[in-house]
Amino acid sequence: MVFFYEFGTNLFGLRRRVTSGRRLDDKVVVITGANTGIGKETAYLLSLRGAKIYIGCRDIKKGETAIQEIKARNPDSNLTLFKLDLSSLKSVRYFANQIKNTEKTVDLLINNAGVMACPPSVSADGYELQLATNHLGHFLLTLHLLPLMKRSKSARIVNVSSCAHLVGQIDLDNINLKHNAYDPFKAYAQSKLCNVLFTRELAKRLPGSNINAYALHPGIIDTEIARHGKPANGFMKRYLVLNAFMGSQTTLYCAVDESLDNESGYYYELIICHLNI
Numbered sequence: 001m002v003f004f005y006e007f008g009t010n011l012f013g014l015r016r017r018v019t020s021g022r023r024l025d026d027k028v029v030v031i032t033g034a035n036t037g038i039g040k041e042t043a044y045l046l047s048l049r050g051a052k053i054y055i056g057c058r059d060i061k062k063g064e065t066a067i068q069e070i071k072a073r074n075p076d077s078n079l080t081l082f083k084l085d086l087s088s089l090k091s092v093r094y095f096a097n098q099i100k101n102t103e104k105t106v107d108l109l110i111n112n113a114g115v116m117a118c119p120p121s122v123s124a125d126g127y128e129l130q131l132a133t134n135h136l137g138h139f140l141l142t143l144h145l146l147p148l149m150k151r152s153k154s155a156r157i158v159n160v161s162s163c164a165h166l167v168g169q170i171d172l173d174n175i176n177l178k179h180n181a182y183d184p185f186k187a188y189a190q191s192k193l194c195n196v197l198f199t200r201e202l203a204k205r206l207p208g209s210n211i212n213a214y215a216l217h218p219g220i221i222d223t224e225i226a227r228h229g230k231p232a233n234g235f236m237k238r239y240l241v242l243n244a245f246m247g248s249q250t251t252l253y254c255a256v257d258e259s260l261d262n263e264s265g266y267y268y269e270l271i272i273c274h275l276n277i
Contacts, residue, residue, distance in 0.1 A: 016249070017246075017249055018249050018252045018253050018256070018257065020253075020256050020257045020258055022049065022256045022257070022258060023049050023050050024046060024049040024050050024051035024107075024108070024256070025049075025050035025051075026050075026052070027050075027051050027052065027107040027108060028051075028052050028054070028103050028105055028106050028107050028108070029043075029046055029051045029052065029053045029054065029106075029107065029108040029109075029110065029255075030053075030054045030056065030099060030106055030108070030109045030110070030145065031043055031046075031053060031054070031055055031056070031109075031110040031112055032055075032056045032057070032084060032086060032110070032111055032112050032113035032138065032141070033056070033057055033086075033112045033113025033114065034053075034055040034056075034057065034063075034066060034112065035055065035057040035059060035062040035063040035065070035066040036062065036066065037221065037244055037247070038112065038160075038218055038221055038244050038247040038248040038251060039110075039112040039113065040066045040069070040070065040244070041244040041245055041247070041248040042110060042112065042248045042251050042252060042255075043055060043066075043070060043079070044070045044073055044074060044077070045248060045252055046108075046252070046255065046256075047070060047074050047076075047077035047078065047079065048074055048077075049256065051078070051108070052078045052080075053077070053078060053079050053080070054079075054080050054081075054082060054099060054102075054103075055067065055079060055080070055081050055082070056081075056082050056083070056084030056095050056113075057081070057083070057084060057113070058083070058084065058085045058086075060081065060083055063081045063083075064081060067079045067081055080102075082095050082098050082099070083095070084113075085137075086113055086132070086133045086134075086136075086137030086138065086141070087123040087124065087125075087127075087129055087132045087133045087137060088123065088124045088125065088137075089124075089125050089136070089137070089140055090124070092137050092140045092141050092144070093140070093144065095141070096140075096141055096144035096145060097144075099145065099148070100144075100145075100148065103148065104148065104151060105148055105149075105151045105152050106145050106148040106149050106152065106155065107149070107152045107153075107154070107155050107156075108155065108156050108158070108255055109141075109142060109145055109149065109155075109156070109157045109158070110158045110160070110251060110255060111138035111141070111142065111157070111158065111159045111160060111195075112158075112160045112251065113133070113137075113138075114133060114134045114160065114191075115129065115130055115133050115134065116130070116188050117130075117184035117185050117187075117188050118130060118184060119184065120182045120184075122176075123136075126176075127176055128175070128176040128177055128182070128187055130187045130188050130190075130191045131175065131176065131187065131190065131191050131194070133191075134188070134191035134192065134194070134195065135191045135194035135195060135198065138159065138195070138198075139194075139198060142157060142198075142202070146211070149210075149211050150209070150210065150211065152210060152211075153210065154210050154212075154261070155210055155211045155212070156211070156212050156213070156214065156254070156255060156260075157199075157202060157211060157212070157213040157214070158213075158214050158216065158251060158254045158255050159195045159196075159198065159199050159213070159214065159215045159216070160195070160215075160216060160218060160251060161192045161193075161195035161196050161199075161215045161216060161217060161267070162188075162189075162192040162195075162217050162218075163217040163269065164185070164188055164189040164192045165189060165192040165193040165195065165196045165217075166189075167189050168189035168190050168191075168192055168193030168194075169186075169189070169190065169193070170190055170193060170194065170197075171190070175190075177190075195215055196215045196267055198215075199213045199214065199215035199265060199266075199267070200215075200265050202264075202265070203264040203265025203266075204265065206264070211264075212260065212261075212263065212264035213264050213265060214254040214260065214263075214264070214265075214266060214267075214268060215266070215267045215268070216250045216251060216253075216254055216267065216268045216269060217250070217267070217268075217269040218242075218247045218248070218249075218250050218251060218269075219242045219246070219247050219250070219269070220241050220242060221241065221242050221243075221244065221247035250268055250269060253268065254268055
């Protein structure tokens with residue numbers, strides 16, 4: 001079902017580009033995993049709107065290269081790179097403290113980084129790696145940055161999830177999928193469902209506040225996140241897979257569009273409509 005949905009919307013041009021002209025001058029943005037793929041494209045597009053952007057990524061060399069590439073496209077971009085390994089709770093805390101020591105306010109947090117369908121691995125803290133990277137790290141980062149976001153006039157938290165959450169199940173008795181329960185895609189779907197439920201719970205716990213939360217499916221993207229799967233080519237790549245620019249549009253929509261100013265706790269895809277979760 002998801003295959004035909006993605007295929008149809010791509011083939012018939014139903015995916016839209018963001019049309020909002022909202023500026024982000026003097027706004028502080030924190031985005032994870034912006035050294036590649038849709039994260040890097042999102043950082044570039046936000047830089048064009050005047051945002052002050054903090055990028056967190058695990059590989060500093062790749063992060064520096066990404067910043068150089070963004071600056072080559074937009075010499076006026078304001079970018080700062082800090083090391084962030086989302087699979088390490090110690091690293092998340094250190095990254096958050098760097099932001100706290102540098103800025104008094106955060107206006108936009110984009111939890112973008114992730115891994116997908118990787119071989120069975122365990123984080124430094126003993127958690128299944130996809131759960132640790134895709135959810136737990138972002139969960140902790142968000143909680144640490146909430147005090148700074150509460151100082152913003154209007155703040156947004158954007159969680160990049162996936163349509164894989166539709167088949168996700170959370171096994172609270174075996175959340176790390178031990179004892180031969182691990183399957184690469186099962187673990188990925190579980191982590192993406194956590195993203196969606198986290199978004200919903202944030203909205204419940206921050207009613208009427210200055211902070212809105214959004215979850216989204218960016219589409220099937222031709223990026224490094226699929227490094228552990230079979231690469232798309234031929235017909236699949238032409239009609240099913242999006243490039244980084246189009247893949248970043250739903251994230252950008254949730255980050256800036258004026259129509260979402262009074263919405264929170266919803267899940268978005270195709271930047272066409274929202275679905276109640």
